[in-house]
Amino acid sequence: MGVQEFLFDNFGGSQKVIHAATGSFTGYYSAADTLADLGRTGYLSATRHFKQPLCGNEEGWGPLSPIRYDFTPCFIDVWIATVAVFGLVAGSVAAWWLVRWRRPSDVAKDWHFWTKQALLALVVADFTVQLAFQIISYPDVWFGDFRVLTTAITILSLLVIFTVQWLEHPRLRNANGVVLFYWLFLLIASAVKLRSLISQQLYAKNLPYFVTYCVGYGLATAEFLLEWLWPKKASAYEVLVEDGECPIEYATVFSRLTFSWMTPLMKFGYAQFLTEEDLWGLASTDTTKATGEAFDKSWKRQVEHHKHPSIWLAMFQAYGGPYMVAAVFKVGNDISAFTQPQLLKYLIAFVHSYYAKDEEPQPVIKGAAIALAMFAVAVFQTTMIHQYFQLAFVSGMRIKSGLTSAIYKKALKLSNEGRASKSTGDIVNYMAVDAQRIQDLTQYAQQLWSAPFQIVICMVSLYHLVGWSMLAGIGVMIIMIPVNGMIARFMKNLQKKQMKNKDARSRLIAEIVNNMKSIKLYAWGAPFMNKLNHIRNDQELKNLRKIGAGQAFANFTWSSTPFLVSCATFTVFVLTQDRPLSTEIVFPCLALFNLLTFPLAVLPMVITSVIEASVAAGRLTSYLTAEEIQPDAITRKPAAEYIGDEAVRIQNGTFSWNRHENKNCLTDINFHANKGELTCIVGRVGAGKSSLLQSILGDLWKVSGEVTVHGTVAFANQSAWIMNASVRENIVFGYKYDSNFYEKTVKACALLDDFAQLPDGDETMVGERGISLSGGQKARVALARAVYARADVYVLDDVLSAVDSHVGRHLIDNVLGPKGLLKSKTRILATNSIPVLDEADYICLMSEGEIVEKGTFRQLMAMRGLVSELIRSTGDSSGPSSSNSSAKGGDSETSTVIDAEGNNSLEKDEMEEAQENLGSLEAIRPGPTGGSSSRRARRSASAGTLRRASAASFTGPRGKLHDEENPSKTRQSKEHVEQGKVKWSVYAEYAKTSNLAAVAVYLIALVAAQVIGIGGNFWLNKWAELNSRLGYNPDAGKFIGVYFAFGIGAAALTVLQTLILWIFCSIEASRKLHERMATAIFRSPMSFFDVTPAGRILNRFSSDIYRVDEVLARSFNMLFNNVAKSGFTLVVISYTTPPFVAFIIPLGAMYMFIQRYYLRASRELKRLDSVSRSPIYAHFQESLGGISTIRAYRQQDRFENENEWRVDANLRAYFPSISANRWLAVRLEFIGAVVILAAAGLAVASVASGSGLTEGMVGLAMSYALQITTSLNWIVRQSVEVETNIVSVERVLEYASLPSEAPEIIHRNRPPVSWPSRGEVEFKNYSTRYREGLDLVLKNISLDIKSHEKIGVVGRTGAGKSSLTLALFRIIEAATGEIDLDGLNTSTIGLLDLRRRLAIIPQDAALFEGTVRDNLDPGHVHDDTELWSVLEHARLKDHVVSMDGGLEARIHEGGSNLSQGQRQLVSLARAMLTPSNILVLDEATAAVDVQTDAMLQATLRSPLFSNRTIITVAHRINTILDSDRVVVLEKGEVVEFDTPKALIKQKGMFYSLVKEAGLLESI
DSSP states (O other): OOEEEHHHHHHHOOOOOGGGGGSSOOOOGGGOOOOOHHHHHHTTOOSSOOSSBBSTTTTTTBBBBBBSSOOOOHHHHHHHHHHHHHHHHHHHHHHHHHHHHOOOOOOOOOOHHHHHHHHHHHHHHHHHHHHHHHHHHHHHTGGOOHHHHHHHHHHHHHHHHHHHHHHHHOOSOOHHHHHHHHHHHHHHHHHHHOOOOOOOOTOOOOOOOOOHHHHHHHHHHHHHHHHHHHHOOOGGGGGGGOOTTOOOGOOOOOHHHTTTGGGHHHHHHHEEEEEEEHHHHHHHGHHHHHHHHHHHHHHHHHHOOSSSSSSHHHHHHHHHHHHHHHHHHHHHHHHHHHHHHHHHHHHHHHHTTTTTTTTTOOOOOHHHHHHHHHHHEEEHHHHHHHHHHHHHHHHHHHHHHHHHHHHHHHHTBBBBBHHSSHHHHHHHIIIIIIHHHHHHHHHHHHHHHHHHHHHHHHHHHHHHHGGGGGGHHHHHHHHHHHHHHHHHHHHHHHHHHHHHHHHHHHHHHHHHHHHHHHHHHTTOOHHHHHHHHIIIIIIIIHHHHHHHHHHHHHHHHHHHHHHHHHHHHHHHHHHHHHHOHHHHHHHHHHHHHHHHHHHHHHHHHHEEEEHHHHHHHHHHHHHTTTTOTTTTTTEEOOOOOOOOOEEEEEEEEEEEEEEOOOOOOEEEEEEEEEEEEEEEEEEEEEEHHHHHHHHHHSSEEEEEEEEEEEEEEEOSSSSSSSSBHHHHHHHHBBBBHHHHHHHHHHHHHHHHHHHHHHHTGGBOOOOOOGTTHHHHHHHHHHHHHHHHHHHHHHESSSSTTOOOOOHHHHHHHIISSSSSSTSSSEEEEEEESSSSHHHEEEEEEETTTTEEEEEEEHHHHHTTTTHHHHHHHOHHHOHHHHHHHHHHHHSSSTTOOOOOOOTOOOOOOHHHHHHHHHTOOOOOSOOOOOOSHHHHHHHTTTTTTOOOOBBBOOOOHHHHHHHHSOSSSHHHHHHOOOOSSSSSHHHHHHHHOOHHHHHHHHHHHHHHHHHHHHHHHHHHHHHHHHHHHHHHHHHHHHHHHHHHHHHHHHHHOOOOOOHIIIIIIIIIHHHHHHHHHHHHHSSSOHHHHHOOOHHHHHHHHIIIIIIIIIIIHHHHHHHHHHHHHHHHHHHHHHHGGGGGGHHHHHHHHHHHHHHHHHHHHHHHHHHHHHTTTTHHHOOOOOOOOHHHHHOOOOOOOOHHEEEEEEHHHHHHHHHHHHHHHHHHHHHHHHHHHHHHHHHHHHHHHHTTOOOOOHHHHHHHHHHHHHHHHHHHHHHHHHHHHHHHHHHHHHHHHHHTTOOOOOOOOTSSSSSOOSSSSSOOOOEEEEESSSSSSOEEEEEEEEEEEEEEOOOEEHHHHTSHHHHHHHHHSSSSSSEEEEEETTTEEGSOOEEEEEEEEOOOEEOOOOOEEEEEHHHHOOOOOOOOHHHHHHHTTTTHHHHHHHHHTGGGEEOOOTTTTTTTHHHHHHHHHHHHSOOOOOEEEEEETSSSSSHHHHHHHHHSSSSSHHSSEEEOOOOSSGGGGSSSEEEETTTTEEEEEEEEEEEEHSSHHHHHHHHHOOOOGGG
């Protein structure tokens, strides 16, 4: 760069006459031209004494020679000296760094190393010879001459470089950056010197020196190429290589600057589709573990030291380093961008000199130097900007992964109050949306200083061109700033509103998807669809239209600003100055104004981004500072050692759900539980049983008192939390797999039969939220998880309610009771099950948050208090004797009962463990305590294997344990990933939904705007050339008026195209697509939801729809704009310099080639990125559902690891995908630089050969050529952007065409209005399966149910009881046979007609966020009196009255502010609202306590229901003993069907079930 600048500075006005011959490109000319005075001077000539300090040459310091067109001999060495100093300083630092920070590895020094060092030694020798020549040639002045000093310093610097190369060999796998740059700079500086030596004809005067110099140059070139391009043998460095590491870790500095380290992946991606396995690992600093820890550390510091912690400062401390380095690159880029217009000015002056009468034409070397300088600046600019971008994106990636990790960790610590204000959807949004907003800001934040900086440089440059006239331009800009500010503010408010609407819609969609089964059972599709359409069309899209209009107006102000600035500047210039407005002024000005467009256009985007990010940061701060669970809520102590020792104690405990309210949910609790005892907690619905358990887990806010827990805790929740993994992974739950004990656990929890039925046994993949298991199976899997954990204290919340009574008996005998697997543990069970109370060592009765009775079973029965009343009321108390008889009923057919093994039969390995006397090997069952030492009681056990479960080490995510070869039937289908190019049909479909006429108008407006813009510039060129010719400015008014008209016309067309695109195309398409997808989801059969994780569906509704809404139109717009711009640029350049046409084809081919390479790889990377994103959210959502379980087992670390692993899996796709963008851009911008070089070079050649090309045309062509790099880059970027985002349309269309259920209404075949009036139900030879390819769940069922009969359905878990109800509602369709209601075949009518006429109380009560009214009657068809009346019958009226707002009282997400029992009662109320003669109860009263159950049973038996046919699927046998008839199912077939009495006489299956439940006497 410096060379040219000196040339320019000194080729100003009148110069000394220089022989033009030396002005050729190489400096060579024939000997005949040699001048006498050239002989006097030269590189090796010297004077007797110094005329100037340090320079003993006739020509002095110059810098330009008075004789030749060249630098002076002294000055030519300044460049080499600079490089040498760089080598000395930077080389020493590099050597220090290598010794200090890099450990040498044991790598052999191979011939590659020795060749390199030998070459370097030769270069040193060569320079030493040159030094000798110099000393001989300057006998009198050599000691002080700069040329000698330079050579000496160069030799020193070479020795430093020799050292660095020696040190790097064992320490680095790549060439050191300092070394590479040193060689590169040295070669460039030496090349300039070589041209000078040629122009001095040194080869004629001193051939030996000239040859020595050339040999040295050749050796240095060879050394550089060896060091740079010859790779080191990788095998030698295997010690340093990690598996799948990222190549950026060992890329050379040039490879980093050009992103060549990406090339292998791009090649691979071009040849075949990339998959997850092909991606590299992450650099160690980019892993989520590292970024998460960095953020945690700085956030903790913020929280500790500041009252209002700042998330910005925390992020800056954690990730600010590289971001600051990026700023340095940005400065480099900004300055080089503004160098180009200056060079353009010199180029126009060069062309002008050939036409001006009073000037001598400038030598060709000057033109060539300008063209080369433009090329060099373009390349430098490219390098700078992409290093900046890469660092910015990497910082963004780190911020996002760090925040994701922090959000996840926080979620595991949130207290109840913290959770209450933030629904699952909100918290997922923090991760999906808010963290993303902050990540996006990293791309823009630097513009906050860079844009003003660019504007200032621009103004300074303009001042040099047009003087104070540029103030007019500044004035226009200052006026535009507040206008833009107003628009930005307006847009910000709309954006905020949009966020709210989006949140509301995602929340609703999440609820709809999670409760789809209930929506189908209740036939509530229509009201929910209306609710969704209301939010979408009336709120979200209406707002989006406003955003579109705002965008169009904003585009107008941005696109017209640079034009108005130029218009104002030129007008003022013409009016105030008497210089002509010539081409030398106009085109550099235009180039500067073009550069001005970017900072001006980007500032509003930056402001928007900053605003969005600050809103997000505010939301995140409030989330990260939300209340956490009380750290001292419980005191943990070591495990109790002896049976009977206290394991849990609550003393004077008062607890609250919310620390800010004065409502306590538990008051004055005194409770204790001992090792080896079963403590039962009983009480009515909402009495506080679950709250008491949560207080032991530390989930409640402790107002006063203390809670002590000894040892580890295992927890089974009332509504079992099941992960989306295999059954085995759910049970083992992160502990080491111990097959022995696993078998015992599974047997004790009665899961063997279920495993036999499940398609893949215990490897069966359970869908999301345990969707493929029945309620009872979920409960037992959760219990098995607790048992397997081998904890000290077991906290079990009503685990018996969801299981059938005989299974309940089995669990009591084998797990909970005095002979069960857990008999030596502390067991605390909240329950409504009566049989278990016999077995309890201690019972507490709760009422309204207080313990009102406590004692042993006998004490309480003797007291005749509330407990004995409760037990009597269930007719099950003939004292303990009945329990004994029922306990002996061990001859049941359940194969899963294990006999207690002989107490002293310790197995061999257990003996060894006992001898090793490991402290952690707590025994579960105590040995005989009579007389033997208590120490013995502690150790020996029949189940000695029940030592504490040890955590398995984390080896990657769940679901990796299975055998890939035998794919299982139930594994969730991986998300379908389209590969290859998006089909054209998708684009066509999108254009169709967008309205084709509008698209056509848009394209016409687009082309017209470009044409008018170019017309304006041609007009300006015409005017400027006229001014130059005449020497003043004629007809200023006419020229400026026309120019102004051109500009405003172009801007107006821009507005038009934006408006059309947004309002008529994009939003229209978006509305139709969303509606189609939502309709398809509502109409999908249930089997779709069984195999599709909710996260995946939500992803389509949130991120895919967001892209269709907001991103796609913007990408299309930019793509079309840039295609038009580039096309017209090539036309303009070809028009001015026709030879340029020859370049278009090779450059175009190269462009297409690079682009195709990129498109293939990038498309797959983007897809992998988006596919690997859903598992993060799915896992997050799942974890949010099971927080209390995760905390109870203290598995936070494992789940955090899992989250980190999933985020890393996503980043492994994201990092190459952003690097691929840089890889592409560097290559494309290089093509752009070649276009600049070609346009400038051809212009110089053309002018020098006298073709008559005017300076105006050169100026016009170059001002366009300078813009082409950005346009070319944007085209590919946007085409990929469009491809990536059109994938969202593809994904939405995929869901829009999902197979649907049977039609809702079949108009030809509608049932009568009163149907089914009699309520007769008949199954005729009915079989069904859950979905294609699975086994039948009901086989050949034939049942005939009479009008108004009460039917009970029983059977062991998994026998097909719930499937029977699903079949009735046609949630699953018949494989063979039919179901008739009142003689009408249900499969011949529409689903809506069928489901509306049936009432059901489902197994799991689904509640929605909204009011009580919405939950009872979402279609708002009933009036208040009806609603209050059903609430009264459902025993809920009192509770609803006590809530704020009565029927309008809020119910939280999932009904979390009601107890499980109350939720069930809401379902009962819903059933009463449905005017149906057939009512199905699916284990409806499983979750309520005995008294509420009794009341409900009374309601169901009251006149209200007497004329309905009731089908009850029961767990508790006592609820169906008074049925008219009972159906007994076994493995999907009807085995018995008769009255209860008849069945008992048969002594078949029903008999054994009743016997296990201990209810024989009551019949």
